[in-house]
Amino acid sequence: MRTFYEFFAGGGMARAGLGEGWQCLFANDFDAKKAASYVTNWGSDDMVREDVAKLTSEDLPGQADLAWASFPCQDLSLAGAGAGLKGERSGTFWPFWKLMLALKEQKRAPRLIVLENVTGALTSHEGKDFSAICSALSRAGYRFGAVVANAVNFVPQSRPRLFIIAVASSVSVPGNLESDGPVEPWHSTALKEAFQKVPKTHRPKWIWWNLPTPPQRETVFADLIEEKPTGVKWHTQEETKKLLGMMSDLHLNKVKAAQKSGEIKVGTIYRRTRPDGKGGRVQRAEVRFDDIAGCLRTPAGGSSRQVIMVVKGRSVRSRLLSSREAARLMGLPDSYELPARYNDAYHLTGDGVVVPVVRFLAEQILEPILASGDIASKRAA
Structure with a gap:
């Protein structure tokens, strides 16, 4: 069974998208109403309602295959005040990241990390915020890449979102998941421009994720x-x-x-x-x-x-x-x-992540990587 932590969980839409083949070890949200909805739909065993800055690595059980974090977007969105990762809400990325570093020190770092946010994260502070996230992933020993997925390919709602997908350097990535360059429509102009602003020392760890053409949406x-x-x-x-x-x-x-x-x-x-x-x-x-x-x-x-x-x-x-x-x-x-x-x-x-988009990314990237790693481990044994 694949395992995951769900940060900034809201009502558990990432959990819904990952599906029954994944086991939640820990979920967190600061908002009492959202946490209550999570408990109503998924039970109380995993949800911890607390400010992410007050959590410690001891609150996180075991070692998860995946850490999913749909951190607040208000300071990164076009409608926000432009505070970026220094803002009170979007700045909660850094306490989350502190937890990831603590897990790394304890040799419990997740093999995969997915960060989801608005596409404004690509241009916030002239690309410096996106660059800071990429640099943090690189320094922690992760290879990483990003895609822009518009939910309109899955549900009848125009909703482009940025997904940064990182994999621990110790985990092999199947060759068919990597491309030599950008792939349409997953790598937008804004994403390609943001990549150019990532420090050159960290660009070697960048992955152009290779995804198939989006499925044909069946509903209007x-x-x-x-x-x-x-x-x-x-x-x-x-x-x-x-x-x-x-x-x-x-x-x-x-x-x-x-x-x-x-x-x-x-x-x-x-x-x-x-x-x-x-x-x-x-x-x-x-x-x-x-x-x-x-x-x-x-x-x-x-x-x-x-x-x-x-x-x-x-x-x-x-x-x-x-x-x-x-x-x-x-x-x-x-x-x-x-x-x-x-x-x-x-x-x-309205504050959540679109469920079929999560399922698509899990099916096309997350699960193949974990399956490849499991096969390699069995062969080594």
Whole structure:
């Protein structure tokens, strides 16, 4: 059985993606509500609700094959304050890393480490934050590489995320998992530029991970919509009219085109602040009818909540995205138990990692590496 630690675990979406072939030895999150959801769905045996900075290596049992860390993104995202790895939230990477170094000293270092974050981590502080992470991995004896995976290849949600995947130097990597150079679409322009800023002394440990073409997604956004949504109500005609009144001509024309199509069209809306052309700012409602949802976001305030718009001929209806629909957009099964309060459920899902993306990376990289190492160990014995 493969084993793992799950840091910044939230509701355990990395655990869901890894699947039944993996055993969790330890899970951690500071947020009481997220930890409660983790316990509800996975049990209390592994979860420790505590500030990662207060943990010690003695809190971590055994030796895990994998340490997964989806550390907070707020200081690295475009919507954040730009504090980067020096920020209060994203800076929690360093206490996590201190634990990894302590395990190394005790000869219990995980064979694999996966760090997940927003793609803004590539350009934060002009690439210095990404470079700092890569340098830390290299100094600790890991080979490492990164991929940018957009969840839209797996679920109908536009959600690009950065995954830094590191493997201990003592562990062999099957040759087919390494490429001589960048591989589309996994190595974006921003990633290739970030790599150029990694110190030359550490670049020899870089791996261009070789992944196959993403699978063909089988669902569209409309497939995930609840017929009888839980926890949300359809807007009144006045509320929908107000939403339409916040649209620019560009987006109103999208609605009109949907009305003329003769089909039922399901779109999503975010409210965004845009220039008003007069030197000021105005809030706009921006709609998309391309069969995918916008990226789930969790900033405070109602504007961060995604709205559904359903168009059927002259009929135009709108409402908030339900918490179950948000969970489906993250690849969670309907058997996953969500918090009762809407805001708690929306924050839990929007702050997580997309389950099928984790499964894909586990299947294509993590599990083959571990299997190769297990085979080599048996042969040596």
